[in-house]
Amino acid sequence: MSTGSLFEGGIPNEIASEIEDIRKRINRANFLYYVKDQPEISDAEYDRLMRRLQDLENEYPEAVTPDSPTQRVGAIPQTEFAPYQHAVPMLSLANAFDADELQAFDERCKRFLGMDRETPIEYVCELKFDGLACSLTYRGGILVAGATRGDGFQGENITENLRTIKAIPLNLHHSRRESPDAKAVPPVVEVRGEVILEHDEFRRINEEREINGEPTFANPRNAAAGSVRQLDSRITARRNLTMFCYGVGAYDGVDFDTHYEILCALGDWGFKVNPNIKVAGNIDEVVAYMNEWETKKESLPYDIDGMVVKVNSLDLQTRLGSVSRSPRWAIAYKYPAHQATTVIKEIRVQVGRTGALTPVAIMEPVEVSGVTVSRATLHNEDEVHRKDVRVSDTVVIQRAGEVIPEVVEVVKEKRVGDPEEFTMPDKCPVCGADVERAEGEAVARCVGIACPAQIRGRMIHFTSRNAMDIDGVGPALLDQFIDNGLIHDPADLYSLTIDQIIPLERMAKKSAENAINAIEVSKNANLSRLIYALGIRHVGERTAASLAQHFGSIEAVRNASEEELAEVQDIGPVVARSVAKFFDQEETTEVLRKLKEAGIDPTEEARRETEEFAGKTIVFTGAMEKLTREKAQELVFKLGANPSSSVSKNTDLVVAGDKAGSKLEKAISLGVKVISEDEFLEMVKQAGVEID
DNA sequence: ATCCCTCGAGTTCA
């Protein structure tokens, strides 16, 4: 066995230098790709280098060092994380929720420093990433430890996991900059930042989990936190996390004058520093930055939940110091939260007009994006079990599409004891009739014929805006009619007299007249509205319009056989059976008789095919000024077009009003023609119709 | 049998 010049520590010299060379090239490629977003070598070339290094290291295991790029693939599973004591505590920041509170922060700083109000303080504004705060410790420029923030004083040692994140340098660069203020890599430095997951990667992970039947993550932040705290770092390695660095904890052997200098130095050393940083000369510029990002944040490929404002001068920072657990020299401006946590007080079961039983979560009221929310639908029994929502649970809620509240997930760690699982009652909570859930269906239904909840629901539907449009007769008034035995079915509305209404609670003469008047006006409703108003299962606005067009009168629909019904466009066996069954019922015959008696027997106006609209599929979105969406749909239908509610490649035209949302986006991405309300009205005029 | 497109139904708050 020969030793000597050819061998060093058991490794041939030329091998040692090749290993070193490959590592340098891989590190540089990683830096350019993950930190700078400007790759210089191809993926294939990168893979080739990686494989060569892996081979060499397999052959010479002594050559493996902790900062070798091969070590990013993850280590074997751990049983738990060791606690990690932060040398300098990772403090939390005080919050500001609007511009006034930022101004107050500025004044507080000045007062504390004994400055007059006119002298501006320089601030650094940064985006506040919605991820997991972590700290990285480097000795001699090599990553030796990484930890979560934890409670600020003690976190968890997750070095192995953080090592797998490609945006984190395993060894620090010596500054590439020539400028005299460039900082050399210090012997010891603790760097802080936020580990996040970009939207694309978040989506990819959830799709993968969905396929594997695993629960999906509610948001990128949760996914990032879950990934970073994996006991098996090989899983973390597959999650493509990234990290933005924004500060330092303990450090030695380097001097800084400002926070901005620190950020520049971090960039020089090879960390990923977010480019959207602004040095603001005064607090007004800070407010401008905040306003600017309120909308611009939507276009970022990752989530931010606000911004961070820091006094730039480290000297001033030191003079300001800290109060309890947060520094006086920094503040976090938080955008209004789109999510919040609250507690489930009760899971109530509602009965709809079709008898559908819907579980609804009644929650401790909580503010979500500007409104107080206290209830949210849980859709159906399966949904409740899927999310495993139980009474007394703490849940995360959000407003879907910025409007309708929904329960995102249960915070399992906060569950106390073992609350009972939700079960759908087997008797209707309103009328006590049996509850049935059809084979393969998601909804359970009350089978009661005379269920008051269903009757009430049918009445509300009958009078609703898109049905008979009886303005001034709302749910409260209908309840009184029903409770006083004045009406039993929708047709009874037409035999109500003003003397019957006036004695009712909170009913002035004027409102009574209005109600009677609105009922009278509704007699003019067209056939499709009447069919829709009857509330036949599976018959909504579109199907009602089809039936009206095809048959022309209620009588004709009633006399149609199941087979004849199924011949109508868009009506198949299920809908045909439902319609036939509806008209077979004695109650229906009775209602129709009473309606006719009241003079309600509309015929459908034939559609007038126009050149402009015939055969076109049109979607209306957003708020329009001159017309309601419903009126517009009715109008174009009469002119031969097919109004639709969703945009697809079959859509010919999208009319976008004010504040149009996802439908407009979809139309643009599909290349569907989009016009404004004014252009639409012009088209209508061309078609020879006047709008009042 | 399977996929895609639509429609229907239920829901929240100011």
Added chain:
DNA sequence: CTCGAGGGAT
């Protein structure tokens, strides 16, 4: 707005 399911095309 979203989910589930019916209808029709493939």
